[in-house]
Amino acid sequence: MEGEWAPVQGFLLYLTVSLLLQGRGNTFIINCSRFDQYGVDPAVFQAVFDRKAFRPFINYSIPTHVNISFTLSAILEVDAQLQLLTSFLWISLMWDNPFIRWNPEECVNINKLTVSAENLWLPDIFIMESMDVDRAPPELAAYVSSEGRIKYNRPLKVTSICNLDIFYFPFDQQNCTFTFTSFLYTVDSMLLGMDKEVWEITDTSRNIIQTQGEWELVGINKATQKMLVGSSVYDQIMFYVAIRRRPRLYVINLLVPSGFLVAIDALSFYLPAESETRAPFKITLLLGYNVFLLMMNDLLPASGTPLISVYFALCLSLMVLSLLETIFITYLLHLATTQPPPMPQWLHSLLLHCTSPRKCCPTAPQKGNKGLGLTPTQLPGLKEPVELVGKVPGPREAELNGCPGSTRGQQEDEAQKQHLVSLWLQFSHMMDTLLFRLYLLFMATSIITVIILWNT
Structure with missing residues (x-):
């Protein structure tokens, strides 16, 4: 009996390892045989879409790195009485999803795809000073590269708290902050970084900013710090936005x-x-x-x-x-x-x-x-x-x-x-x-x- 049981046990062990290896291979390498002239078959990404409720990681102890950048495209209103700044931002988030990989040579040289954002895991990055609900348009898409890098851009109208000092009106200069942080993930699960240098963000914002003729952008600086809430530590990136009033009027x-x-x-x-x-x-x-x-x-x-x-x-x-x-x-x-x-x-x-x-x-x-x-x-x-x-x-x-x-x-x-x-x-x-x-x-x-x- 013992001699007969040994071959059966060895076969079961081989079958289990084969299935695990096959599953692991299907998890990280997407089969692009169906990338043809009729477009991408969504079934090949179904395994990725099914994991959108969970943070994508291979090793739980390795945090997900999310790079942040934004463009200040408009200063809509500065309310000195309510101490509020209403602005329009284009926020860009970038991170890696290890479950998305494909070989561009096998996939008709496709290096990048656009995927509906609702089918992907998205980091819960928000602006702490924001006093309004997120009014970003629905059904946005994200860029997904063949290496698994995801870039998610979204426009956002932000009404944020700003400590306004009007003593020098109309020659006043205001300094407002945008603090990007995660609501759920601590530093053990998520770390924040910069997608662009601060001077690039400043130059881009100056080139495309649109105001009502009253405010102009002076500069943008940043600071990184940790926020301690009880025993939890959250990563933060603070952007200091300096704006100046045009006093001609x-x-x-x-x-x-x-x-x-x-x-x-x-x-x-x-x-x-x-x-x-x-x-x-x-x-x-x-x-x-x-x-x-x-x-x-x-x-x-x-x-x-x-x-x-x-x-x-x-x-x-x-x-x-x-x-x-x-x-x-x-x-x-x-x-x-x-x-x-x-x-x-x-x-x-x-x-x-x-x-x-x-x-x-x-x-x-x-x-x-x-x-x-x-x-x-x-x-x-x-x-x-x-x-x-x-x-x-x-x-x-x-x-x-x-x-x-x-x-x-x-x-x-x-x-x-x-x-x-x-x-x-x-x-x-x-x-x-x-x-x-x-x-x-x-x-x-x-x-x-x-x-x-x-x-x-």
């Missing part, structure tokens, strides 16, 4: 009109202080600037406080200060020509110092003028002080009226009043010049500071 529609209005407001100081048109002109400019801000409010970001809002608030404050300065000077002129109060000694000394001929001041007295500069009769737009304080009777008129003793006293009082009016008028013009220079200094300092902040 906002410069033309916001900054240029605002600069013109502020410049006109500064030039309005050259209107005569005694003129009654300076204050209404400044009020009209102020109202016009408010209307401009209301009309341009839709172009400004809806959230945060960008630097341009500070700039507009600064311009509005300058125009308000300009109006207040005009009101103050108008009050001084009115006070000087109606009921001028006695001038304090310190103010009189300061006025003498500022109006001395050695000082380069617009209010300095001209040659041939006695006292402290121009008299009220020489100031345009003002009535003569004689008319304001009363007509001074002449000596003959005083004698006819029977008061010869009071003639000299009245003349001295009238001369003192005229001198006091002249002092206050000159002080008003000096204050107008001083405040105008302070206004120009503050305006220039503020605008230069804002420009420096924008350039940093």
Whole structure:
């Protein structure tokens, strides 16, 4: 019995090994005898299609290497209020399937085939920052080479979280990230790599990117890291995408009109202080600037406080200060020509110092003028002080009226009043010049500071 059992046992062992070898050969080498003029017979790939639910591997301890690349083809929207970036990507994944092999020489020199992606195992690569469902079109195909290399391309509209900083609007630059990782496979089962170099991805994206005229691509960088979730470690590739806003639209529609209005407001100081048109002109400019801000409010970001809002608030404050300065000077002129109060000694000394001929001041007295500069009769737009304080009777008129003793006293009082009016008028013009220079200094300092902040 034992002698008869030995040949049977040997035959069973041979049959088992033969079947295993045959199955292993059919698994890795596809029979292309049916690749003829009628096309590829899908039956030859049926064994591969039946394994699509499992990760293709020969040795379970060897992870599948998936190479990733993408092309940023469009920046659709940047929502500063919701902190979202909507873009359009062409994602490319590449990996090896060891169960797909054929000899091109035996298969009418076919080196590459397109296979429906739903019949293949696909890595579960996703973008961590994505806040929307995958809206890739269905029934996509993948390229399969004779060596078993699979390349899968798919378009994807991505709405991702991006930490947007709008402080430097409209000269802002945003840095957003696309983190590619696997949802299921750890580093023991899947490792991520690069299909292209970063500079190739950047150049390709710059060549084909399509925007709505507002954003441009600055550059793309990458970083590889591991993500630890509990005791599981996942492989990741992070792409840092830097985009910059094109400020031309906002410069033309916001900054240029605002600069013109502020410049006109500064030039309005050259209107005569005694003129009654300076204050209404400044009020009209102020109202016009408010209307401009209301009309341009839709172009400004809806959230945060960008630097341009500070700039507009600064311009509005300058125009308000300009109006207040005009009101103050108008009050001084009115006070000087109606009921001028006695001038304090310190103010009189300061006025003498500022109006001395050695000082380069617009209010300095001209040659041939006695006292402290121009008299009220020489100031345009003002009535003569004689008319304001009363007509001074002449000596003959005083004698006819029977008061010869009071003639000299009245003349001295009238001369003192005229001198006091002249002092206050000159002080008003000096204050107008001083405040105008302070206004120009503050305006220039503020605008230069804002420009420096924008350039940093």
